[in-house]
Structure formats: C-alpha cells, structure tokens
Amino acid sequence: MWIVAAFITMICFGLNNIIFKWSTGKGYSKVHIQFFFYFVAFLLSLGYGMIVGMAQFNLLTIGLGALIGILNANGNIQMSKAFEKGPASLTSPLIGTNALFPILSAALIFHEHITPMQWVGIVLMLGSAIVIQYSPKAGGNIQYSSWIIRIILAIFSFGALGILMKTSSYLHFDSLNTLISMYGGGSIYLAINSLVGKEKWILREANTGALVGLISVIGYSSYFFALNTGTASIVFPIVSLNCLIVVLGGCWVFKEKLKKYQLFGVVAAVLGIVFTKI
Template identity: 70%
Template sequence: MWIVAAFITMICFGTNNMIFKWSTTNGLSKIHIQFVFYLVAFILTASYAVISGIHQMDIITMILGAVIGILNANGNIQMSKAFEKGPASLTSPLVSVNTIIPILSAALIFNEHITILQWVGIIVILGSAILIQYSPQASGGSIQYMPWLSRILFAIFSFGVLGILMKTSSYLHIDSLNTLICMYGGGAIYLCINSLLARENWQKAELKSGTLVGLFSIFGYSCYFFALNTGTASIVFPIVSLSCLVVVLGGCWIFKERLRSYQVVGVLSAVLGIILTKI
C-alpha cells in the first residue's frame, strides 16, 4: 500500500506543478496562489483535527512543521519562476534531481542501505541533468539560462532539505496531522509576509487555482507521510520525484513544448536513474 501511496503523491505533486506552470503563463501571482493554497489547506487540516481530536503539540513539531512549510513554499516559488525562464518539460526533471539529497541522507543519517544499483541510479540522474541542460539555446534560445538554472538550484535545495525533514518527522514518530497543520500554518504566515511585501494585485483566478492546489496538496502529503511511515524512504523519494513525468508530458501536450533529441535522451535517462534508485 505504501508504494501506491507514493505513486498517488507523485500524481498529486505533478498535477500541482502543472497548475503552477499554467498560472505562470497566465500572469497570476505565484505568491497569491501559494498563500491561498496554504490557507485553505491549514483551515481544512485544522478543522479535521478539531473534529477528530488533535494530538498534543510540542515545540519540535511546530518548528519542524513550519520549516517544512516554508521550504515547500519557497521551492514552489523558485520552480514557478524557473518556469518563466525555461520550458516545463526541462525544468521539472532537473528539479526532481533533489531526490538525491534525501536518498543520501537516508543512508548517512537514518542508516538505510543504498545498493550498488541505487548508486548507479544517482550517477545516471546527475549525468542526465548535465545532458538535459547541455546547450543554453536548446529550445530556440527561449531559455534565460543563468536565471533559469539558479532558480532550479534553489528549488532543488529547498525540496531536498524538505525531504530530509519529512523523514525526520517520520523517524521521530511525530503525528502526521500535527505536522501538516504546522506546515500549512507556518507556510501561510511566511507567504502572507511575502504577499504584503510584494503588494501585487489580487485576481479571482488566483483564489480558484490556490484552492485546487490546496486540495491536491492535502491528499498528496497525507499519502506522502503514510508512505514514509510504513515504507522505505530511499524508495519513496524517487517514486515521488517521478512527478516530473506528469509535467514533461503536460508541457509537451498542453504547452506544445518541443525537445531536442539529446534532451529526450536526457529526460529518459533521468527517469531510468530515478527507477534504479528505487530498486
């Protein structure tokens, strides 16, 4: 069941990334959509906790959850900004390289064994990342290369550290509902501050998009915690990172993006690397 939960998380995260890409192409505020998404998710998770009976909170849970929420919000913002600078079908696979960070932490911090095949997968993923971004003019010169790459690196760092903290929460046996409440609450406060500083005009579509993302996020993260609590982290993380496939296919189908032949090879080898890391 935990593998199924990991795949559901993959689909939910991939769908949300496509919504972020769509919102970027339609001039909607990344911060506003994220704020609505976090606020809706916080209200729903907190309401469920009140109805079902919330477990006792402690300072570690609140801090850990809030940091996870801030990292996730920042990672999504950086990825959305990367979508502005380059194609979704390249951006998402590169951001998914963040799976290497929690996989290594699973071995070094949580003493999970990494097989030779998984090490091969990690190397393939890194090589694929280099291949995918080989030429700054890979997509007809439409990529603003250095800004695009810097946003991707920031997103990789945020999502990578987030994965470590997710595993830490599971390792400490912290109730996943408490973590979600603190995650969405902390993220909402962080994004509220960002929204006040940015002073962007609100649009009605941002409310609808943010609410939809919030619903997918609750379902996805609930499955994510279940998979981490009952399964093997070094397998869960790569499966979740396959969310890039949803964006790759969506980018080519919905946004009519085109890839060079060597970039197709890079995307496919990245997927192969991710699969090897979960064997």
C-alpha cells in the first residue's frame, strides 16, 4: 500500500505542477496561488481533524510542520524565479537532484537497508527524471549569478523538506498535526511574501489555489503514509517522477509533442520502479 501511496503523491504533485504551468500562462501570481492553496488546505485539514479528533499539539510538531511548509513554499518560489533567470533545460534537472539528499539521509541517518538492485532502480528513476525534463533547444538570456543562487536555494529547500518529512515519520509525529502545522506555517509565510511584494490580488487566483489545495491535501496525506509505512529511499525517487505527469499532461492539455529522449526517460522510469520492488 505504501507504494500505491507514493504513486498517488506523484500523481497529485504532477497535477499541481500542470495547474501551476497553466496559471503562469494566465499571468496569475505564484505567491497568491500558493497562499490560497495553503490556506484552503489548512482549513480542510483542520476541519477534518476537528471532526475525527486530533492528537495533542506540541511545540516540536508545530515548529517542524511549519518549517516543512515554509521550505516547500520557498522552494516553489525560488524554482519559478530560477526559470526566469536561466535555461529551463538546466534548471529543472539541477533542482531535481534535491532527491539525493533525503535518499542518502534515509540510508545514512535512519539506517535503511537498500539492496544493490534497489540502488539500480533509484538511479534509473532519478536519471529518468532528469532526462524527461531536459530540453536541448531551450534558449534565452542567462543571468548566471542570480540563476545559480535561486537554484541553490531551491535545492536546499526541497532537499531539507524531504529530510524533515522523514524525520517527522521517524519520530512518530501525528501526520494530521504535522499537516495542519505545515499548511498554517506556509500560509503565514506566503501572506508575508505577498505583503512585501505588494502584488495585486485576482479573484480567479483563489479558485485555482483552492483546487491545488484540495489536491495537495490528498498528495501530502499519501506522502506521510508512504513514509510512515514504507522505505523512504524508494518513496522519494517515486515522488520525484511527478515530472512524468507533467510531460504527459503537457501532451494532452497543451498539445506538446513527446520527444524521443523523453520516451526513453519514461521507459527508464518504469524499469526503475520495477527494480525497486524486487
């Protein structure tokens, strides 16, 4: 079931990225869409907790959950800014390497055993994620110093997020409490970002953000379940394959054509998944 949960997370994250891509073309603010999705997700998770009952909150759970939310929001902001400063063909693969940090932490810090066959699968999945997102003909002006800084910040944010997610499950923190803290902390962080940036608010951003929030609740609930019951070093590369959903969604929604090297990446991803289950 934890493999299924990891796949649900992958699909949810991929769907959200497609929505983010669509909203960018509409000129919507990434900060505002994230704020609405965090706030709606906070209300949904808090409402669910009040109905079914919640474990008692403590400062460590609140602090860790809020930090996860802030890191995720900041990683998305830094990634979008990196796309504006440099080539997308290099930005996506470089930021995608953040999955190595939680994978290595699962083996070194949390002492998970990874078989040689599973390592082959992990390498195949990470490699396919890079290949799928690579676009050799991407051009544009590159502002190297700003671009590199944004990439480093995004890698740190997403990498640290993965390690903290595993830490939360390792310490047996209540997943619902962590989710509520995550969405609450992220909402406050994004509200501050909006006030500092003085961006204009658009009503349609709320509708889009609400949809993303609903999908996010499903995705992160599955993420915590997968980490609590499965092998984190396998969960992380599966989740990183959300780019598969983005590529396939791009073909269907945006009428983009799948390139030969992307088809190769899809096949490598499937092989990687098979190897990790052996």
